[in-house]
Amino acid sequence: QSVLTQPPSASGTPGQRVTISCSGSSSNIGSNTVNWYQQLPGTAPKFLIYSNNQRPSGVPDRFSGSKSGASASLAISGLQSEDEADYYCTAWDDSLNRVVFGGGTKLTVL
Amino acid sequence: QVQLVESGGGVVQPGRSLRLSCAASGSTFSNYGMYWVRQAPGKGLEWVAVIWYDGSNKYYADSVKGRVTISRDNSKNTLYLQMDSLRTEDTAVYYCARDNWSYARGALDSWGQGTLVTVSS
Numbered sequence: 213q214s215v216l217t218q219p220p221s222a223s224g225t226p227g228q229r230v231t232i233s234c235s236g237s238s239s240n241i242g243s244n245t246v247n248w249y250q251q252l253p254g255t256a257p258k259f260l261i262y263s264n265n266q267r268p269s270g271v272p273d274r275f276s277g278s279k280s281g282a283s284a285s286l287a288i289s290g291l292q293s294e295d296e297a298d299y300y301c302t303a304w305d306d307s308l309n310r311v312v313f314g315g316g317t318k319l320t321v322l
Numbered sequence: 323q324v325q326l327v328e329s330g331g332g333v334v335q336p337g338r339s340l341r342l343s344c345a346a347s348g349s350t351f352s353n354y355g356m357y358w359v360r361q362a363p364g365k366g367l368e369w370v371a372v373i374w375y376d377g378s379n380k381y382y383a384d385s386v387k388g389r390v391t392i393s394r395d396n397s398k399n400t401l402y403l404q405m406d407s408l409r410t411e412d413t414a415v416y417y418c419a420r421d422n423w424s425y426a427r428g429a430l431d432s433w434g435q436g437t438l439v440t441v442s443s
Contacts, residue, residue: 214366245426249367256417256433257367262425300367304428310381311357311421311428316366 215240215312216301223320229289232317234301235282240312242282244304248275251298251316260299261286288319296321324349324432326418331437334408344401344418344434352376352396355421357430358403360414360439370416371403386412408441415439 217235224230234246248261259268261277264284276287284303288295301314330342344356358370371382371392380392391404401418415438419430 244428247426247429249430251367256435257419257430258433259429259431262429262431266425268425268431298366302428302430304426308381309379310372311369311430313359313367313369 214315215305215308216303216314218299218301218314218317220315221318221320223322224288224291225322226291226293228291229287230291230319231288232286232299232301232319234284234286234314236284236303236312237282239307240282240303240305241279241284243306246277246279246284247302248277248286249300249302251300253297257300291321293321295319324420326420326432326434328416328418328434328437331416331439333440333442335443336408336410336441338408339404339406340408340439342403342405342416342418342437342439344403346399346401346420349420351394351399355423356392356394356401357419357421358392358401359417359419359430360412361417361436362411362414365414367417368414372421373401405439408439410441413439413441 245263249257250260251257264279265277305312373392389407393402415436417436418434420432422431
């Protein structure tokens, strides 16, 4: 059972905008920033978003993040077939003193 | 650019031991906390263990507590995971990941390619 809650699946058509949610509690998302990772099939996770809405160098601006209270969202605009992947959210947890993970969301591009 | 390379995975019988290694290059290893994260076949990411940059603190997932030891040798830029009393449910790809607080607490900005551990009789 993951500490952060994500929907197991999401889908969209090319060009569409999709969002993936991530909910937590006051000890993690409620008091710390959220990070997002993309995992393409058969590969290691890739660092996608940090501090709720910042993109590391090289990440397209089609990817954006937001946070409100103890929930966060990842948005992907102009959806492309290569965006088909699993997406995970994480946040620092002040009670556990470590990173906590969401269960992951499988994004399908129809 | 940091590079993390895991090794040590393989096929092992239940109850046996295995030691995984994660060799880091391209950055000052001793500045960063390090994680082991695993992924069972067809499943999501599961945090396994974390060690502070200086080895002063270590935390373990309940699923491995008492059977696994995380350690690091900053002089060798290497992270370790000693796994004892292995169970079939430990079968997974094991990733090491760097916690880069210059981005944010808990921002795992670099990941290794993973090493597969298969526990089977």
